[in-house]
Amino acid sequence: MQRYFVAPEELAGDRVRITGDDAHHLVKVMRAEPGEEIICSNGLDREVLARIASVDRNLVEAQVVSELPMDREAGVEVWIAQSLPKGDKLETVIQKCTELGADRFLPFVSERTVVQYDEKKEGKRLERWRKIAKEAAEQAHRNRIPDIGQPVSWKQLLKLLPEADLSLICYEKESGLSFRPLLAEARSRGPEGRRPRILVLVGPEGGLTEKEVSEAVQAGCHSVSLGRRILRTETAAMAALGCIMYEYGEMGG
Structure with missing residues (x-):
């Protein structure tokens, strides 16, 4: 499953916005379509499973499906x-x-x-x-x-x-x-x-x-x-x- 880091303000509430190169990658390379699921992280304290709601050339919007644990970092x-x-x-x-x-x-x-x-x-x-x-x-x-x-x-x-x-x-x-x-x-x-x-x-x-x-x-x-x-x-x-x-x-x- 594709994973993307987004700015904290782009992961607010139950919505996710993906812009720039990541949006281009999703749309042009991965051929993403509404209904597909991705993982998004704000790189700080929140990571979610999200379902794509709309796809545009420079913007992908998704709905948060569930919260994911932040347990991938090392203990050192x-x-x-x-x-x-x-x-x-x-x-x-x-x-x-x-x-x-x-x-x-x-x-x-x-x-x-x-x-x-x-x-x-x-x-x-x-x-x-x-x-x-x-x-x-x-x-x-x-x-x-x-x-x-x-x-x-x-x-x-x-x-x-x-x-x-x-x-x-x-x-x-x-x-x-x-x-x-x-x-x-x-x-x-x-x-x-x-x-x-x-x-x-x-x-x-x-x-x-x-x-x-x-x-x-x-x-x-x-x-x-x-x-x-x-x-x-x-x-x-x-x-x-x-x-x-x-x-x-x-x-x-």
Whole structure:
């Protein structure tokens, strides 16, 4: 069944309005007709089963049939801090990590970041990243769309680390510390009243410098290994996230 995120004001009472690209997808791609059922979520606190009432080129209206539980999100909140990689690698990270359950993406610029950060072009890139996250969240039947922030500097990123209950920096030269014991400890002392928040920090293609790793550790990050094999930057975040979700019982029990 097709699933769509709509703005909170478009899911009011017992009516749903779907506009823009989603309406076009329903009408032109899915050939939707009145009477068909879809799932709609406001991305915050409400998800419904709705029956299409009318179809127009730029607008689909539906009637709410029933309320659905908001139970698709993980029991752990994971932030992915990813140094800007070349090409469309960040798009892959956003898509796959959204499917796996990431809650927030923090792109950043580090010393060895190859990509030239262009603030003028960043608006369009950010719009595309958010679209990819939305579509991946719909495909994965999630209740919420991950937040994607504007790229920040290394120093700005370090200031965000204390917001997490546990911060992990994936470092290829780390040989002694596995993050499994850290996850077990974090899970046992989870915060009261909210999900535990774990931040995963991944460097660029050329890796983080020893100075950056040292600064991150001083800021509260734990330097951890992802094993004896060297992973690509776009693989590291997915591997770490998969391990976290497994440890928290989010991979099938």
